[in-house]
Structure formats: C-alpha cells, structure tokens
Amino acid sequence: MNKTSLFEEHTKLNAKMVPFAGWEMPIQYTSVKDEVLAVRKKVGVFDVSHMGEFFVTGPDTYKFINYLVTNDIESPEMKKAVYSPMCRNNGTVIDDLIVYKLEEERAMICVNAANIDKDWNAIKEHKDKFNVKLENKSDSYSLLAVQGPNTVEALSGIGFSSEILDLPYYSCLETEDMILARTGYTGEDGFEIFANHSKTKDIWSKLIEAGVAPCGLAARDTLRIEVCYPLYGNEIHDEVTPLDAALKWTVKFKKGDFVGKKVLMDYRPKFRLVKLVLDKGIPRTGYEVVNSNQEVIGTVTSGTMSVTLEKGIALAHVDVSNFPEDDIFFVRIRNKDYNCTRQTKAFLTGSHK
Amino acid sequence: MSTNIPAELKYTSDHEWGKIEDNILTVGITDFAQSSLGDIVFVELPDVGTTVDKGGAFGVVESIKSVSDLYSPVTGEIIEKNDELESSPELCNSDAYGSWMIKIKISNPGELEELMDSGKYAEFCQTSH
Numbered sequence A: 001m002n003k004t005s006l007f008e009e010h011t012k013l014n015a016k017m018v019p020f021a022g023w024e025m026p027i028q029y030t031s032v033k034d035e036v037l038a039v040r041k042k043v044g045v046f047d048v049s050h051m052g053e054f055f056v057t058g059p060d061t062y063k064f065i066n067y068l069v070t071n072d073i074e075s076p077e078m079k080k081a082v083y084s085p086m087c088r089n090n091g092t093v094i095d096d097l098i099v100y101k102l103e104e105e106r107a108m109i110c111v112n113a114a115n116i117d118k119d120w121n122a123i124k125e126h127k128d129k130f131n132v133k134l135e136n137k138s139d140s141y142s143l144l145a146v147q148g149p150n151t152v153e154a155l156s157g158i159g160f161s162s163e164i165l166d167l168p169y170y171s172c173l174e175t176e177d178m179i180l181a182r183t184g185y186t187g188e189d190g191f192e193i194f195a196n197h198s199k200t201k202d203i204w205s206k207l208i209e210a211g212v213a214p215c216g217l218a219a220r221d222t223l224r225i226e227v228c229y230p231l232y233g234n235e236i237h238d239e240v241t242p243l244d245a246a247l248k249w250t251v252k253f254k255k256g257d258f259v260g261k262k263v264l265m266d267y268r269p270k271f272r273l274v275k276l277v278l279d280k281g282i283p284r285t286g287y288e289v290v291n292s293n294q295e296v297i298g299t300v301t302s303g304t305m306s307v308t309l310e311k312g313i314a315l316a317h318v319d320v321s322n323f324p325e326d327d328i329f330f331v332r333i334r335n336k337d338y339n340c341t342r343q344t345k346a347f348l349t350g351s352h353k
Numbered sequence B: 001m002s003t004n005i006p007a008e009l010k011y012t013s014d015h016e017w018g019k020i021e022d023n024i025l026t027v028g029i030t031d032f033a034q035s036s037l038g039d040i041v042f043v044e045l046p047d048v049g050t051t052v053d054k055g056g057a058f059g060v061v062e063s064i065k066s067v068s069d070l071y072s073p074v075t076g077e078i079i080e081k082n083d084e085l086e087s088s089p090e091l092c093n094s095d096a097y098g099s100w101m102i103k104i105k106i107s108n109p110g111e112l113e114e115l116m117d118s119g120k121y122a123e124f125c126q127t128s129h
Helices: A007-012 A032-041 A061-068 A113-125 A151-157 A197-209 A217-226 A261-265 B031-037 B109-114 B118-127
Strands: A016-020 A023-028 A044-047 A052-057 A081-087 A093-103 A106-111 A133-136 A142-147 A172-174 A178-181 A190-195 A271-278 A288-290 A296-306 A311-319 A330-333 A336-343 B016-021 B024-029 B040-044 B057-063 B067-071 B076-081 B102-106
Touching (some): A023 A217, A032 A044, A044 A197, A052 A061, A052 A113, A081 A113, A093 A113, A093 A172, A093 A178, A106 A113, A106 A190, A151 A190, A190 A197, A217 A296, A217 A311, A271 A296, A288 A311, A296 A330, A311 A330, B024 B031, B102 B109
Antiparallel strands (some): A044 A142, A052 A133, A081 A093, A142 A190, A271 A311, A271 A336, A288 A296, A296 A311, A330 A336, B016 B024, B024 B102, B040 B057, B057 B067, B076 B102
16 A cells, blocks of 8 residues: 555544555544535645656647647646546546646646556557657655645745745646646645655645644545536546536537547537535435436436535436436435435535636 | 443444433444544434334434444334434534434343443444554
C-alpha cells in the first residue's frame, strides 16, 4: 500500500485511514460534518497526493493533448486549466483530468490515482504521431487542495505572494518550487498546490498550525456531490461516454479530430444524469431509481446526506428510453420507495470565482 | 479510544446495549458504536407489534457516509419504539445511553445469559479495533 508524504502527519492528527486506489488515505479526522462545514464556511486542507501528474513537452504539446481529450485545449490562453474527459475510440471514458497550460511547449495533466497506469498506456499509444516528450512524475509530486471562502486569507497568512493569490479561477502559475492552480473539487474558492514532498509537508504543517481544518476523503466526496461534480468510477466509467453523464459541454466537435470523435458524433446517449433531492431517507450508490409505476428506470451513481442542505441527495443515471414523462422519481431504499424532487441546477453553488 | 460503558447495562458484540426490566429489554447503541459511526443522520426503527429474532436486523442507523444494520439482542415483540430518534438522530451521538431505540417483550429469557456485562464488553471493545 502506498503512503503519501503526509502519512505521519495524518497519524499525528488521529485520522481514520482507509485503503483507496492503492493508497492509505485519510477518510476523516474529526467528523465528516465538521470538515464539510469548515470548507463551506471557512477553509480546509486535503492531502490528495495520490493523484497522478504527467508532463507533456515539445512543439506539439497542445496539438497532442487536444487529440487525446474531448475538450478544447488549444483555444484557451496560456496559464489556463482545462477540465476534460479522455475517451477511447468507441467513445467510452478512460478518465477525467485537468490540463494545466504551464508554457507554450509544456503542460501538466493531473489524473485520478486509480487510473494512472491505464491513462499512461492510453496516452503513450498516440505519442508517436506527435513531436512530444512524456514524463510520469506522479511519484515526485505531492498535492494539497486548500478549499473554502477563507483560502486567500489562510495562504496569505503563511506567506503566499499576491501574484499567486490574485490568480483567476481555473488558472495556474509555476514558481521555483510549486505549481499552483485555482482549482478544486468542492465548489468553493481554493487552490491546488503541486510541490515536492518536503515543500508539501512544510505548507501542510504551517496551515494546520494556523488553524486550517484537515479534511478527509469522506468530506471531499460529500462536498463534490453537493455541487454535482462527477467522480470517475461513479458518474463516468469504462462503460459510458461523456454524453451519458451530462458532460456534453466538455466534448468539442468543432475543434478538429480527437480520439472517440467519430463515435461520439452519432452517439445516442443511453443515460441521462439527474439530480435528486429526497424529502426523507438517504440515497446510496447502487440504489434503484423507480418511476410512479414502481418500475426500475435507473441507478444512483452517487448519494449522500448533504451536510449543507440536511437532506439526502443523489446523482443518478436514468435510462433515456424509460425517462418518465411526468418527471416523477423515487429512490428505492430497503424496498421502500422514497419521494424525490428532480433539480436542474446543482444542489448548491460554492464561493468559487 | 476511551469509551463510556455503564456498569448497570448488558451488551452485545454488535455494540448494542440492553437494559433488563422484568420481561422487557430496552435496546440502544453504545458509546463505542456512536463514536465509530460518526455523525448519525438517520435512524430507521421497526413498527410496534413486529416480532424480531435474536441476531436478526430490526432497523438501520446511517451516518453521512455509511449504512449499518441494527441487530436484535433477543427474540421477542417490539412493544415500543423511540420516535424522537427519527426526527433527531443526532441524539444517538450526544447521549448514546439515553437514546433508547426499541423495547422488546422477551420471548426466551434464556437468551439474556448470552449478553456481556460491562467488564466483558470493555474487554471486547479493546480487541475489536
């Protein structure tokens, strides 16, 4: 089992550790509720060093990445970060990732821990047609996510410069020993900080000392469900396309050729991703979604008690062919069907700018 | 983990407590259980009149991220349930021994002998984490 550079810090803080994607990760420190509220109302810090970092360099850097992923990577200006699925020729999703446009001929791609090997192989496969060099630096980088409305205050308190703190949303910046981006997975304002292990330990300790709440993966999952961010393995996975998971906005057919384009152009989605709020009961991954005739029409892909709304919330895949005309949904919990309201907007919006 | 284990109660290996009064067993979850579960946000209890088997699931307690079954310490009939926990599940965290869940009319008093006393349960908690 892999351990992040902060393993001992987590132990010192009495974190509950669990195996996750081959890593021993902190799932919670104090309570999920307190950690979620810290991020929504103040500021929290997550160790997400298990994530993978690939670097692409060379004259064809952006041409190459643009061919690999579905979103448009070439049009946004330098220093932007771009979220995108990466698909197979048949349109199914290999992973979702963020591309950081560091320099004209150099980019970093941050991928999910569980998919590092799969992504690396998929990316390598297309490399020879382009003038690029690839490096997997996942072992050299740790990653912290500092999230919450008081992020700027917290980072300025430990000496981060105004050049860093003025970064616009979804932009990135490289200093001598860090790559910083105004990105995150909570819906709140925040930064993700890629650095070597000792630098990361130093930042972590300073933030904890300054009273920033250490937050675990359980809080992170609840936070991302509240703002309806997809999770690889749940809303998107090897068997679905981005068009099955409300990610049409990330598939840019006008940008030129990319892996999966041909299939996706004519693809008719099998699923529609819906957002459900329950009056009572807590939906969980795998629970059935049923219509008013008690027929099963879908599956909950992510469910939790929302700490912020104090209600059960779910993201669910509903079969397009059985989508109910009356727009009425129930979630089946232990053989009982619980009333839901379908929402078109995210369950809540955070403080990100 | 330090945990509160009142001497006057009986315990199960599923981390439930029981209080015996005549032929009625009052059941809840222990301090150890509430602390391991974390913030309890949902409690589902059986209807009065339902019969339960020893070791059978009688209800569910959910935290933000987990679902756990509740197992009956004895066989019998549910004669009362604590409706307050359905609207205020967090009471299980703040007052585990004050937050009784169900009262069971005991069918087979012999089953009570299998429950642990506080000393034995304390030992059990030591070895189960």
